[in-house]
Amino acid sequence: TPYINYVEEQTIEVLEKFGDQVDGLFFDIIFQNPCCCNYCIEGMLKEGLDPEDEKDRKKYATKIVNEFKKRMTSIVRKHNKDCTIFYNAGHIGPAIRESLDTYTHLELESLPSGGWGYDHFPITVRYAKNLGKEYIGMTGKFHKSWADFGGFKNQPALEYECFMSLAHGAKCSIGDQLHPTGAINKATYELIGSVYNQVKEKEAWCDDVEAVSEIAVFTPEAIRDDGIRLYPSVRGAYKMLVESHYQFDIVDEEMDFSKYEVLILPDIITFDTKLQNKVNEYIQNGGKVIFSYKSGMDRQENEFIIQGTGIKLVGDAEYSPDYVVARDAVKNGLLDTEYVMYDRGLWVEADKDAEKLAAIWNPYFNRSYKHFCSHNQTPVEKDSGYPAIVKKDNIIYFAHPIFSMYYKHGMRAYKQLFINSLKLLLEDKIVESNAPTTAHINVNYQPAYGRYVAHILHYIPERRYKLIDTIEDVIPLYNIELKVKLPKAPAKVYCAPSMEELDFSYDGKYAKLIVPEVKGHQMVVFEHTL
Template sequence: MSELKYRQVHLDFHTSEYIPNVGSDFDAEEFVETLKVASVDSITCFARCHHGWLYYPSKNRPDLIHPNIYNKNLLLEQIDVCHKNDIKVPIYTTVQWDAYVMEHHPEWLSIDENGEYINSQGVPAPHFYYTICLNSGYRQYLKEHLQDIIDVVGSERIDGFFLDILFKVDCHCENCFEQMHLKGLNTAIKKDRVAYSLIMLDEFRAEISAFINERVPSAGVFYNSSHIGPTAKKSLESFSHLELESLPSGGWGYDHFPATMRYSRNLGKDIIGMTGKFHTYWGDFHSLKNKAALEFECFNMLALGAACSIGDQLHPNGKLSEAAYDLIGHVYGRVKAVEEYCRNTTTISEIGVLTPEEFYIPGEPNPGIHPALIGAVRMLQELSYQFDIIDSQMDFDKYKVIVLPDVIDYIPRLEQKLEEYTKRGGKVIGTYESLIDKNNAVSKLYGNEYIGDSSYDRDFVLPNDTIGKDLYKEEYVMYVKGAEIESLTSKVLMQTVKPYFNREGKTFCSHQHAPSSKEFGCPAVTKNEHVIYFSHPIFTLYRKNSPAWCKAMMKDAIEHLLDHKLVQHNGPSTLLTSLREKTDSNAKVLHALHYITEKRSADIYTIEDVIPLHQIELKVFIGDANVKSVKVIPELTPLQFDVKDNYVTITIDKIEGHFMLLIE
C-alpha cells in the first residue's frame, strides 16, 4: 500500500461531439493549483471516452480526436503540469463501451440468441452501452490504440492505465462459439457460454497486461468491472493493484463497499476505494454529494484498509468546479493528515465470514451481494466485531470463528476443512441451509439431522439464559421460514415454538400470522462441541426486517464461542469500529466512525448530518502486551488509559464523524 497515492481523483470526460469548444477554458496552472489546494495527489485523466473520442494528438487515428476539441494536447498538458507538482496521472481508456465502434463496427458487438446487440445497462437509445465483444477484430483495434497512447505520450510519462468496462457477456457471436468449441464447451448451454466469457476476460487481461508491461514496465494496470469478487482471483497477476468502484448513491448502495472490501483486501493486492462527488451517479453534472456522506465514504475506505479515489467529471470547457474541489479538499485535507497511520497496516480480524458469491453458477441469476451476506455484514458491524469476508480456499486459522451465512453450498472438502479447523480449536457458526447435504441429511459437523423445510412459514423462538439472555423470556417471531432439524449429538441451546397454523386455506388469524400455540417445535439453535447452528436464515431475515432480537441471538452465540472480543464500546450500534496493526511496529490503529445513512428520497440513501457522540468508552484487547501510550491521531495528543484483564480502556470525550487512536 505504501506506493499508492491515497488522495486520488478519477476525472471522467465522456464528451459528446455535439458540444462545442471542448477544453477551451483549460488552463494548466489553474488546473493543477486547484488540485493542490484540494490535496489531490493523483488524478486519472482521459485518453479516450465512451463516445469514442480521443483527447491527445493521436498519430494512429487523428480522425478520432474529438471534432470540437480546442486543445488537442489536453491530456499531455494535464500530465506534464501534474508531474511537475508531484501528482500522478494514470491514463483512462474505455474497453467494452464505445459509441464510435457501435456505429462503425457493428460486427464487433456482442449479440444475444436473437442476433440483437447486447445492452447490458438496459438504457434506451441514445446511448453507448452496446457491449463490444473482445473476441473480435476490436482486440487489435484496442492494442493499436494503446500503442498510439504510448507512442504519443511517451513511456516515461505514463504512470499507469485505467482500462474501464470489462463485463462477462452471454455472447452468441461466431467467434465466441468457435472458441467455445475449441475448449469443449457447449454453446447451447448458458452456463457454458457465461463461463467461457469469464475465461475469455481472463485471457484478454493477461494478453493486454503483457502488451503494456513489455512497453511500459513501471506502469500500473487496472481493469474495472465495478466489482471485485472470487472470480477476480484467476487473473490477479494481470493487475498491479485493485480499485473498488462503489458509489453508494449510484446503484451500489452502502452495503456494497464494506462487503466487497472486506473480501478483496485479502487478495494480496494494494487496493483503492472509489466513490464519487456526485449526488447520484456518474455524469451527474453540477451536483455535489453531501459533505458528511463523502467524509464517511472516504474515511471508511481508510478504516477498512484502502486508499481513496473520488470520481468527478470535468466540464466540457476543461475547467474544474470550485465547489467540487472545495468539497474534495475538505475530505482530502483530513485524509492527508492521517494517511501515514493508514499506510503499512494490516487488518486484525477475529471472524471470517464465507461469501455466498463463491458458489454462484455462471449464467444463472444471482443477487449480487447476497442478502445473507448483507445481513451478516450489517449485524457484525453493528456489534463491533472485527471480521473479513473470505472464500473456502483462504486460511481459516487466521480467525477464531468462521461464519457460514444461510446459503453456503455443501461441498465435502469444505466440510472436511471445517472439521479439521474445529479440531485445532476453531469455532464455527452455521445457519439455515449452509453446508447441509440434502442427500445425506445427517451432519457430523452440526450434530443434527436435516428433515427439510419447516412446516410453518413463520414460527417463533423462545429466549433463555444462553441464547437471547437479555431478551424477555417469551416468544419472538421469525419472519422467514426456517429448516426443520433433529438434534442427534448436539445440545439444544434454543427451541422454536409452533404457531397454531399457517395462513393458508381456511386458516388465518388477524392481519398476519397466527400467534404462538405454546407448543415447542424443532430446535432453533444447537451446539455440537465448537459448532453452533441456527435453523433459521437469520442473516437474510436481518437484512429483510432487521429485528433486534436476531442480532441479540447472534451476539450471544458468538460470545458463547469467543474467549474475548477485540473491540468493545458503550456507544450506539451506529458506531462502527475497525482495528488495524502497523506492519513496522506492534502499534495498533483504531478507527471509529459515526455517520448514519438515511433514505430521505425515493431513490437513494445518503448521509447529511454528523451527530457527535460524547463520553464513549472504548476497550481494545491487547493480551499480555505492554501499552506505552494511547494517542489521538493525527495530533498525537496523549490520552489517559487503564489496562485490566488484557484490555486497554480509554474514554473519549467526543467522537464527531471519524476518530482515530494510536495504541503503542
C-alpha cells in the same frame, strides 16, 4: 471480436506516444455477459461448448474476459515495465482470482448513492484486503453517480466514504468527470480538497496496516455464480457484526481460516469435498463455527456434512412463519416470549449430547385460502419438538436463515440471538464499547511502528429520499467507553491527528479508556515501544 483488436491498437498507440509518462492504465467496464453473437457462437463451438446451454455461455464469457486481461497485460508490459494496470468491473469478489496476476493493484469502485449502497464497500474491502494486492477505495464527488454534472455529494458523505477507506487500510480515490470543454470545475475541487486535507492529516496512522480480526464470514460468491454481488445472508451478517463492534473479514475457500477464532457460514454455504475437508480440519484444530439454515450441507442439500454438528436433517419446516423461544443461555436482552421467524427454516434432530439453545414453536396452521387469522401470520400454538439453535462443543447451528432474515426484516431479536450465541464461543472480543450501534469501530496494526489504531466512525447514512442514500449531518459522540484487547500494555494512548494524550488503564488483557469526543471520525492510537 475485432473490438478487442481495436482496444489493443489504441493501447499500443498510447504507450508508444507517451512512453514512460504513462504511469497507469485503467481499463473500465471489463466484464462480459453471456453472449450469442456470431463471434461467440463460433468460439463456443470450437471449444466444444453448447451455445444453447446457459452454463456454457457463462463459461465462455468468463474465458473471453480472462483471456482479454492476460492479453492486454502482456501487451502493456512489452512497452512499459512499471505502469499500474487495473481492469474495472464495478466489484471485487472471488471471481477475480482466475486473473488476479494481471492486476498490479485493486480499485474498489463503490459509489453509495450511485447504485452500490453503503454496505458494498465495507463488505467488499473486508474480502479484497486479503488478496495480497494494494487496494484503493473509489467513490465519486457526485450526488448520484457518474456523469452527474452539477451534482455534488454532501461533504459529510464524502468524508465518511474516504475515512471508511482509511479505516480499512485502503488508499482513497474520488472520481470526477471532465466537462466537454476541458475546464476544471472549481467547486468540485474545493469539495474534494476539503476532504483530502483531512485525509492528509490522518495518513500517517493508516499506511501499511494489517486488520486485526477475530471472525471470518464465508462469502456465498465463492460457491455460486448467479451474478449477485452482495447476498442478503452476507449483508445480514455484516450488519450484525458491525453493529456489535466485532472485528471480521470476508473470506473464500482459498484463504487461511486458522487465524480466526470463529468461522461463520451464513445460510447458503453448501460444501463440495474441498470445502468440507477445509472446514473439518479447521474444527479439528480448535476452530469454532456458527452456521445456519442450509450451510454445511452437501451441494445437493441432502444432508449436513460438517463433522460433529450434533444435528440431522429432517426436512423443511412444516410451518412458516413459525416462532422461536430462547432458552437461558441465549436469552440476554430478549423478552420472555415467542419471536416470529418470518422466513421458512428447517427441522433438524439434535443429538442427545447436543445442547438445545432455543426451540421452534408452531402456529395453529399455515395461512391460506382455507383458513387464516387477521392480517398477517397465524399466532403461535405450541412447541414443535424441534430445536431452533443447537450447540455441540465449538459448533452452533441456526435452523432458520437468520442472517438474510436480519437483512430483510431488521428484527433486533434475530441479532440478539446470534450475538448471544457468538458470545458462547468468543468470550473475549477485541473491542468492547458503549458506542451506539450506528458507530463503526475498526482496529488495525501498524507493524512498522508497533502500534494499534482504533478507528471510530459515526456517520449515519439515511434513505430520506425516494432513490438516494446520503449523509447530511455529523452527529458527535461524547465520552465513549472503549476497551481494546492488546498483547501488552501500551506506552501511551492518544487521539490522532490531534495528538491529545488519553488516560488509560491496562488489566493484562484490555486497555481501557474514555474517548472524549468522536466528531465523524476519530482515531485512537495505542503506541508500544519497539
